[in-house]
């Protein structure tokens with residue numbers, strides 16, 4: 001049993017069972033969740049006898065280990081490759097902005113959603129991450145970088161709503177006062193649009209931002225880019241988003257990866273206006289990050305700007321995502337994929 005899997009209450013019960021004073025539970029919990037400890041040795045004020053007793057009872061404390069770091073010379077973006085206890089690897093990213101540092105984490109080992117432009121899904125799906133494996137990506141990046149992490153986006157490899165229970169434990173843990181204590185308003189979860197899960201998430205009384213990967217302006221076009229669109233149609237997805245906003249008051253953030261000649265025309269912008277023009281939302285345009293396995297290209301700068309302009313003129317909030325770490329293995333899943341190929 002992993003010690004970082006335990007809630008503070010479970011840890012308190014365990015200490016009680018071991019005949020330990022209550023403050024030990026708090027000490028250990030803080031080592032894990034506030035001070036980014038990466039081994040028992042880090043827990044300097046915890047007696048060795050107790051560490052041994054824990055190990056005897058079958059408790060381990062093994063955090064995902066950083067096996068590779070790439071740092072961008074352009075903007076300081078850092079990509080991390082973590083090895084998990086079963087030797088699978090996942091990647092995470094640290095991005096430094098004026099308003100604070102943001103970490104992008106993975107939620108699964110691989111992905112089964114099959115989006116055409118995405119590197120993370122090329123080798124399929126292996127397993128879900130445990131909630132503590134998601135937490136530790138944030139903790140260990142803060143420790144390694146020495147930078148306070150203020151924002152977390154679940155936009156790395158995997159479909160977070162396909163790992164729902166762990167995602168919820170992760171969000172609640174990360175935002176809890178006794179834990180890492182990041183405001184839920186600074187946590188974003190990105191989904192390809194698992195409609196029933198969006199309705200479920202709307203009932204959880206969370207303050208997080210939901211980012212929806214739209215990427216197309218019609219059902220037909222979306223199906224070509226995202227297989228999941230065959231299961232949940234674009235209108236169902238948008239209705240779920242409307243419901244999410246109505247229920248939570250949290251504005252939806254739409255992600256729209258611009259692919260030259262595929263979804264970047266003025267007609268696309270017009271159709272997009274008809275689809276979401278009535279919503280209180282934000283559109284994030286992402287010039288597609290080309291992967292060698294597919295022949296998708298970014299539109300030229302002029303086309304990107306006129307697409308943005310068109311939406312702006314319709315009164316839609318829209319930004320172009322700044323490319324970070326362009327000189328390191330950019331697109332999601334590429335670092336992991338390269339590592340596995342080696």
Ligand code: SAH
Nearest residue numbers: 118155158159190191192213255288289331
């Ligand atoms: N499964 C979730 C979260 C992971 S992907 C989702 O689908 O939202 C995070 C975002 O990056 C998604 O919007 C995804 O479509 C986008 N993305 C993936 N690969 C990309 C690429 N090569 N170029 C641009 N955007 C990409």
